[in-house]
Amino acid sequence: MERNYHTQMEAARMGMITPEMEKVAEKEHYPVEKIKAWLAEGQMVIPANRLHASLDPNGVGRMLRTKINVNLGVSRDCKDYDIEMQKVLSAVNMGAEAIMDLSSHGNTEPFRKKLTSECPAMIGTVPVYDAVIHYQRDLATLTARDFIDVVRLHAENGVDFVTLHCGINKKTISDIKSGKRKMNIVSRGGSLVFAWMSMTGEENPFYEYFDEILEICREYDVTISLGDACRPGCLADATDGVQIGELLRLGELTKRAWAKDVQVMIEGPGHVPMDQIAANMKLEETICQGAPFYVLGPLVTDIAPGYDHITAAIGGAIAAMNGASFLCYVTPAEHLALPNLEDVRQGIVASKIAAHAADIAKGLPGARDQDDRMADARRKLDWEEQWKYALDPETAKKIRDSRLPEDDHSDTCSMCGKFCAVRSMNKALAGEMIDIL
């Protein structure tokens, strides 16, 4: 398709309405002119590589529905591309708007291309992971040029957004080395950049060649997700100088990207005590001039391995209510193992709950409609209707059916049986006698 603009941002700035803007406007119940204005100002992004033909575009921004991302990809411990593709499709079915392909084993390019030719969700990657795999050479032997070439390869493969850890520099290295933090760096990509810089003594290639990266991203309309290499890996490190120092650099890089019409998101923490989350959201908004905030968690405690989808749902809901636009899912296997299919499901549902609860709290138009319909179905004790509005009807139905009430009160469930408040109220309001025994 011939098009006379590079990026959605450039189109918006030229006053053009793209098909992607129209789709997003329709989905979000906003006039397309508003979408255009927000895009032009960088207040929202539509990650949409011009080569990702199968994309069903979505917007990411604080005034829009909160989106969720699912991390997948093959690795040394899970090599099967077909299984991974199944996970992708099931994630999209369950409502994930984005898939990050974090593959770190084997021949990664065919899978990446399969994703951008078949998957309707936006596709993100972290090129620095892939660099080691792509060249099949260990980290220390790679050159800055090698890294940039992998960014270009991903852009050519149709990837919609790339995480680039541009904010870590020699000052970060010395801060970390001086032992300022309990958990140092817990970002995989960030640790690779740190290690490469330590081993080679060179400056961060993603920072040094940022202008060249901007040219690539402008050409294909790849949204840059500015990675937070220094996100806190434990509560003790949250909102510290290292984290905020990096955020300041990301704020500067945001301006440089916008000057080239390149779309930008900012990645955020991490492990953060609940009382610091709102401040973190506000800080990102002011320092990065309203660029959409993409958060991993935040996890509100460090002591719940096996349940980090819950600690992340708490933090993610608070974050989204306070301005985060995009939640990266966290599964029960976080900190412990590669997630299996059931973990992926648990992680997605937990993130969807957080996102949805925040959309309601933000008062987005229509956000509560499904809840209101569920309430009506509950009042009527209409179980078929309840499944219709449930986030995961299959699981809900399975729980009820596994333990039905023993007596013939098929209108209730075994939780309360004849003590069901809804049943009692319906009878009382109809003037009927209540039989409980």
Add this chain to the structure above:
Amino acid sequence: MERNYHTQMEAARMGMITPEMEKVAEKEHYPVEKIKAWLAEGQMVIPANRLHASLDPNGVGRMLRTKINVNLGVSRDCKDYDIEMQKVLSAVNMGAEAIMDLSSHGNTEPFRKKLTSECPAMIGTVPVYDAVIHYQRDLATLTARDFIDVVRLHAENGVDFVTLHCGINKKTISDIKSGKRKMNIVSRGGSLVFAWMSMTGEENPFYEYFDEILEICREYDVTISLGDACRPGCLADATDGVQIGELLRLGELTKRAWAKDVQVMIEGPGHVPMDQIAANMKLEETICQGAPFYVLGPLVTDIAPGYDHITAAIGGAIAAMNGASFLCYVTPAEHLALPNLEDVRQGIVASKIAAHAADIAKGLPGARDQDDRMADARRKLDWEEQWKYALDPETAKKIRDSRLPEDDHSDTCSMCGKFCAVRSMNKALAGEMIDIL
């Protein structure tokens, strides 16, 4: 044991230090004089029936560690008292500070007495449930006197706190009947009181005979948990006139109880959008003069049956951070079925996460210690240490062990394998080369 005071509150007001105050002071790291002052002012309670010999007492109040309650009890659909006792003991082992015995089938008194003679957790009940079962007569045939006699029976059985739905009155009946709400009343006890009032035309017995109830509670030191019959059962009903009208009455009843030295907690919502939670906590604090707030949820969306332990963890964490003292657990089976053992576990862990995250956010002394130790263990990749500080070590260990990394990197887990950021950082900081391939 001879004692020259009736309730913990009376003792505090007389300037006495009780053994219970001393234990709570030690657990909470406060001087006992502070505990005494808060008790005297009703800002905290120590639910401790003088006949509950096996009790390991705990305080409930906004300045203390957030406590959690687990609902159990036999019912028509789960009749086995031994299984229920197993659930109780496992709940206490997992850290529940309170058990509410909601038994609604068979001969309930022996189980209740077993609980107060063997269980170290505080025991709560809802006498109105038991009334129907105890007399084996249907609701409409019971008299006000019957209800009050059951309250006395529970006090004599050693119960530490009772939920009484005193705040619902004829005005509530007419508000509900006029169709002001989507979900009417979803409190089981509240619906029974409503139905009884509707069928008999009489005033709420728990309101009408409140002075007599106070005498009973004073005699045994039973803490009154003023029930919220009108808690919202869906987001649409949250913080409405019916709910707040009841809260105003609970505020008046609190003063009457305090005048007789009877300890009081207030029960709270329910289903509440996230943006309304802080306001609900503040409102309870002002209207009920700081009496501890005991919340069920709040659930922040209605559309997640099967996952309501997560919707409740989000709401509970925000509630506790904003002043709630006591969280009633919610299990994945909420709205669907009686919880099984695994549901109970999931519900307890989710509530503990919410409570703990809130304690950290409130800056309670030492609240973050365990998290800091976990972070140290993670940095050292010391897995045995990590299990030591995990909320549910068994589950965490099981997840990691089920999917160990294939290569010989036993220091990492299969989530990242050789890409592990912690491993890379430890090597980089030690000046070692990073091998990833």
